[in-house]
Amino acid sequence: MSRYPFRASEQKWQRIWEERRCFEARTDPSRPKYYVLEMFPYPSGRIHMGHVRNYTLGDVVARVKRRQGFNVLHPMGWDAFGLPAENAAIQKGVHPAEWTWANIREMREQIKAMGCSLDWRREFATCDPAYYKHEQAMFLDMMERGLVYRKESWVNWDPVDQTVLANEQVIDGRGWRSGAPVERRKLSQWFFRITAYAEELLEAIDRLERWPEKVRLMQKNWIGRSEGARVRFPIDGREEAIEVFTTRPDTLFGASFLALAPDHPLAQKLAEENPDLAAFIAECLRTGMSEEVIEKAEKKGFDTGLRGRHPLAPWGAPDGLPIYVANFVLMDYGTGAIFGCPAHDQRDLEFARRYGLPVRPVVLPPDADPARFSIGEEAYLGDGRLVNSAFLDGLGVEEAKRKVIAWLEEHGLGKREITYRLRDWGVSRQRYWGCPIPVVHCEHCGIVPVPREQLPVTLPQDVDFSKPGNPLERHPTFRHVDCPACGRPARRETDTFDTFVESSWYFARFCSPWAENAPFLREDVDYWLPVDQYIGGVEHAVLHLLYSRFFTRAMSACGYLDLDEPFAGLFTQGMITHRTFRDAEGRWLTPEEVRRDESGRWVAVADGRPVEVGRVEKMSKSRMNVVDPTSIMEAYGADTARLFMLSDSPPDRDLEWTDAGIDGAWRYLNRLWRLVDERLGLLPPPGTPLPEPHTPAERELKRWTHRTIARVRDELERFHFNKAVALLREFSNHIEGFRPEGESGRALLREALEALVGMLEPMVPHLAEELWERLGHRRILAETPWPEADEAWTVAETVRIAVQVNGRRRAELELPRGCSEEEVRRRALEEPRIRRFLEGREPRRVIVVPDRIVNVVL
RNA sequence: GGCCCCUUGGCGGAACCGGUAGACGCAGCGGACUUAAAAUCCGCUGGCCCGAUCGGGCCGUCCGGGUUCGACUCCCGGAGGGGCCA
Numbered sequence: 001m002s003r004y005p006f007r008a009s010e011q012k013w014q015r016i017w018e019e020r021r022c023f024e025a026r027t028d029p030s031r032p033k034y035y036v037l038e039m040f041p042y043p044s045g046r047i048h049m050g051h052v053r054n055y056t057l058g059d060v061v062a063r064v065k066r067r068q069g070f071n072v073l074h075p076m077g078w079d080a081f082g083l084p085a086e087n088a089a090i091q092k093g094v095h096p097a098e099w100t101w102a103n104i105r106e107m108r109e110q111i112k113a114m115g116c117s118l119d120w121r122r123e124f125a126t127c128d129p130a131y132y133k134h135e136q137a138m139f140l141d142m143m144e145r146g147l148v149y150r151k152e153s154w155v156n157w158d159p160v161d162q163t164v165l166a167n168e169q170v171i172d173g174r175g176w177r178s179g180a181p182v183e184r185r186k187l188s189q190w191f192f193r194i195t196a197y198a199e200e201l202l203e204a205i206d207r208l209e210r211w212p213e214k215v216r217l218m219q220k221n222w223i224g225r226s227e228g229a230r231v232r233f234p235i236d237g238r239e240e241a242i243e244v245f246t247t248r249p250d251t252l253f254g255a256s257f258l259a260l261a262p263d264h265p266l267a268q269k270l271a272e273e274n275p276d277l278a279a280f281i282a283e284c285l286r287t288g289m290s291e292e293v294i295e296k297a298e299k300k301g302f303d304t305g306l307r308g309r310h311p312l313a314p315w316g317a318p319d320g321l322p323i324y325v326a327n328f329v330l331m332d333y334g335t336g337a338i339f340g341c342p343a344h345d346q347r348d349l350e351f352a353r354r355y356g357l358p359v360r361p362v363v364l365p366p367d368a369d370p371a372r373f374s375i376g377e378e379a380y381l382g383d384g385r386l387v388n389s390a391f392l393d394g395l396g397v398e399e400a401k402r403k404v405i406a407w408l409e410e411h412g413l414g415k416r417e418i419t420y421r422l423r424d425w426g427v428s429r430q431r432y433w434g435c436p437i438p439v440v441h442c443e444h445c446g447i448v449p450v451p452r453e454q455l456p457v458t459l460p461q462d463v464d465f466s467k468p469g470n471p472l473e474r475h476p477t478f479r480h481v482d483c484p485a486c487g488r489p490a491r492r493e494t495d496t497f498d499t500f501v502e503s504s505w506y507f508a509r510f511c512s513p514w515a516e517n518a519p520f521l522r523e524d525v526d527y528w529l530p531v532d533q534y535i536g537g538v539e540h541a542v543l544h545l546l547y548s549r550f551f552t553r554a555m556s557a558c559g560y561l562d563l564d565e566p567f568a569g570l571f572t573q574g575m576i577t578h579r580t581f582r583d584a585e586g587r588w589l590t591p592e593e594v595r596r597d598e599s600g601r602w603v604a605v606a607d608g609r610p611v612e613v614g615r616v617e618k619m620s621k622s623r624m625n626v627v628d629p630t631s632i633m634e635a636y637g638a639d640t641a642r643l644f645m646l647s648d649s650p651p652d653r654d655l656e657w658t659d660a661g662i663d664g665a666w667r668y669l670n671r672l673w674r675l676v677d678e679r680l681g682l683l684p685p686p687g688t689p690l691p692e693p694h695t696p697a698e699r700e701l702k703r704w705t706h707r708t709i710a711r712v713r714d715e716l717e718r719f720h721f722n723k724a725v726a727l728l729r730e731f732s733n734h735i736e737g738f739r740p741e742g743e744s745g746r747a748l749l750r751e752a753l754e755a756l757v758g759m760l761e762p763m764v765p766h767l768a769e770e771l772w773e774r775l776g777h778r779r780i781l782a783e784t785p786w787p788e789a790d791e792a793w794t795v796a797e798t799v800r801i802a803v804q805v806n807g808r809r810r811a812e813l814e815l816p817r818g819c820s821e822e823e824v825r826r827r828a829l830e831e832p833r834i835r836r837f838l839e840g841r842e843p844r845r846v847i848v849v850p851d852r853i854v855n856v857v858l
Numbered sequence: 859g860g861c862c863c864c865u866u867g868g869c870g871g872a873a874c875c876g877g878u879a880g881a882c883g884c885a886g887c888g889g890a891c892u893u894a895a896a897a898u899c900c901g902c903u904g905g906c907c908c909g910a911u912c913g914g915g916c917c918g919u920c921c922g923g924g925u926u927c928g929a930c931u932c933c934c935g936g937a938g939g940g941g942c943c944a
Contacts, residue, residue, distance in 0.1 A: 647870090
């Protein structure tokens with residue numbers, strides 16, 4: 001029996017595609033464009049199954065669009081800066097550049113083996129100075145436009161590794177690598193002013209119609225707009241006042257204290273004269289200040305002894321409010337100070353109970369009795385009528401907010417304000433393997449940008465990783481420069497960019513990767529951008545996707561582009577999961593270390609002892625449940641792996657890796673191979689004019705062909721690739737059962753096989769090309785237009801109409817499509833089974849839905 | 859704690875606007891081919907029940923209610939799982 005020779009076939013077609021330059025894209029404004037992009041990989045070593053799924057999904061889109069007549073841009077590159085390269089340098093003594101480029105070589109071959117329709121001429125790595133020099137130039141442009149600034153801020157500092165850690169790198173208060181307790185330090189850091197676009201980034205989310213709702217919601221939450229008021233509380237006996245931001249100005253009359261963040265300037269100032277307060281503040285800062293930690297920690301405060309005057313005195317708190325420094329107030333949010341209204345805020349309530357402060361309700365729930373309502377252990381957060389609130393009494397919460405803000409504004413004690421949860425984007429990293437920040441610090445001139453003609457500031461190659469900390473700091477020459485402004489000795493910035501900076505504009509670079517004097521050419525980006533379809537994991541739903549949206553606006557502000565949104569369509573794929581296994585001692589085992597014995601139990605290969613089959617989890621090295629894509633592609637071929645990725649599970653859901661699933665895909669490829677192979681002798685030559693179908697079987701086959709073309713087109717359009725696969729399998733099952741009689745039958749069989757093979761190409765391109773060639777075609781499939789459905793043949797001649805009695809199916813009618821209601825009704829009531837239910841009675845009602853259903857109501 | 863999403867056979871999943879629930883596949887069972895195995899091909903496959911067979915009945919989309927001629931689909935309440943923000 002003939003088998004699909006995948007090894008020879010995959011090599012052959014990959015060579016032909018390359019020779020014919022099928023997938024090279026050229027800017028051509030006379031043609032409609034389509035830009036498909038998968039999130040570019042970090043070159044960590046080898047590709048994993050998530051990459052295979054990602055690039056398969058993207059390739060299906062690229063191949064379909066190309067054959068539908070679009071000028072398709074489908075590039076690939078490397079997000080090449082980042083920590084793992086430095087860890088390798090520390091652990092294995094390899095230079096980060098060497099490690100990275102070796103990984104790129106390895107992964108490039110692995111990706112090429114998948115047979116994706118990529119324009120490899122456009123490949124680049126972000127660690128290449130030819131890439132990052134443009135990033136440095138853009139940074140300077142943004143600095144000139146005030147989109148970049150430097151300020152002191154609190155960071156997570158790992159005292160052992162001597163570096164800043166991102167929040168995600170702090171696990172239970174300890175550095176993820178060193179295990180040392182993380183300290184909070186104040187450092188001067190570079191920031192991108194993303195908050196300048198907070199409102200615009202938020203408001204534009206509603207127009208991202210081809211983005212998943214989930215991602216849009218996550219970005220909205222992340223930006224976190226809140227409307228409220230800024231209120232001034234003068235301090236008794238002092239010049240300064242405390243500025244408070246609140247989203248509940250309606251509850252001002254319920255205030256019973258004021259609280260400052262531990263790092264609030266006033267708190268710091270008071271601590272200078274008060275050692276107890278200083279100790280308290282130090283304690284707060286040590287335990288970390290993430291919102292999560294604060295929520296769980298006990299609410300603690302330190303009474304400063306000062307008193308704040310209520311802005312609405314004499315009605316509210318005529319005796320003033322105690323001022324605390326409290327561990328649950330964040331300097332980063334609002335003004336770093338709050339007024340506490342325990343009755344209507346849970347944190348404030350916990351604090352008030354602990355320190356015996358008054359709890360005065362000012363919002364009465366709708367059905368509560370004013371005389372008896374009081375707050376227990378739960379603050380009341382809902383709507384209601386204002387009470388105990390002087391001129392606000394009787395108003396609803398929203399009305400009260402408006403009225404009190406108007407009053408505050410009128411009396412100069414406060415104003416309406418909108419704040420955002422979004423913080424400016426800190427991009428300084430005390431790291432070697434990143435893009436150098438192109439500035440110089442001069443004692444006399446301050447911060448001086450590196451002159452454009454001196455860009456790029458390249459990373460020195462000779463660095464020493466034997467000691468902790470940033471090797472750029474210790475480098476003999478890198479940091480010592482002459483000030484570009486005054487010429488006196490100065491210090492080069494040794495921080496490098498967060499790697500999210502590189503990934504914030506790479507999609508634009510792919511449009512003109514060859515441009516030397518500019519990051520990209522206007523004619524190219526104006527044509528190709530925005531990306532029409534972006535595909536990647538949902539884990540980037542906020543950071544990368546939000547930074548890119550900001551960066552695109554910032555680039556436009558600097559005149560590089562005329563564009564707001566980089567990604568018109570976004571698709572987020574699910575994870576690849578796999579069973580986990582543990583042996584009797586609880587050690588994780590890899591899938592290769594287990595097998596099924598004769599009775600079907602899972603046992604260890606090594607000793608035959610039973611293993612515990614654990615949960616299905618995301619593939620990860622720590623769980624030992626990873627399957628290497630290359631070993632699968634070597635054993636079954638790239639097309640098998642691709643087909644498996646597309647079958648069964650909808651692409652946005654998690655996909656469970658199973659050996660049975662791979663076998664199933666492999667078997668189907670061979671079935672297709674035989675389906676064509678065994679019928680080659682029957683078929684007329686390609687291009688034979690299509691005769692009208694003669695027999696019912698021929699008419700049915702024709703209908704299957706065109707209905708499948710139409711339905712597959714729709715499912716592909718909606719990213720329902722699993723359904724497209726199912727439709728093609730159904731179609732091939734039907735072709736298998738067709739026995740051609742005579743010339744017309746054989747011609748129609750060719751039509752069906754060609755449609756099938758043609759539609760398989762985006763999913764299993766090597767097999768499809770091979771079969772297409774065997775069907776006698778000289779023009780390769782990748783260059784052949786996508787099959788078109790003849791609408792006249794996309795509907796069946798007859799329809800099956802279910803006949804229900806009281807909503808339960810009792811019979812079925814086979815009628816010509818488009819029968820009149822009266823006809824259907826008559827035929828339904830004539831059915832013997834229906835007459836039995838009627839027992840001679842007249843039905844009370846008969847509902848007829850044309851071509852679908854009849855419901856007889858007794 | 860708030861907001862959002864999900865829950866369909868042994869399993870992954872189909873079912874478009876409320877109109878024949880379970881497409882397609884995996885696993886399983888029975889059969890053919892074979893000395894045998896693999897591969898391949900054919901048939902069956904939600905549960906319970908009646909019936910010699912063709913056939914027929916009842917139940918069934920997490921649970922409870924509702925709307926409707928008709929509900930996996932819409933509404934209310936609950937349970938379980940997941941995500942985001944706290």
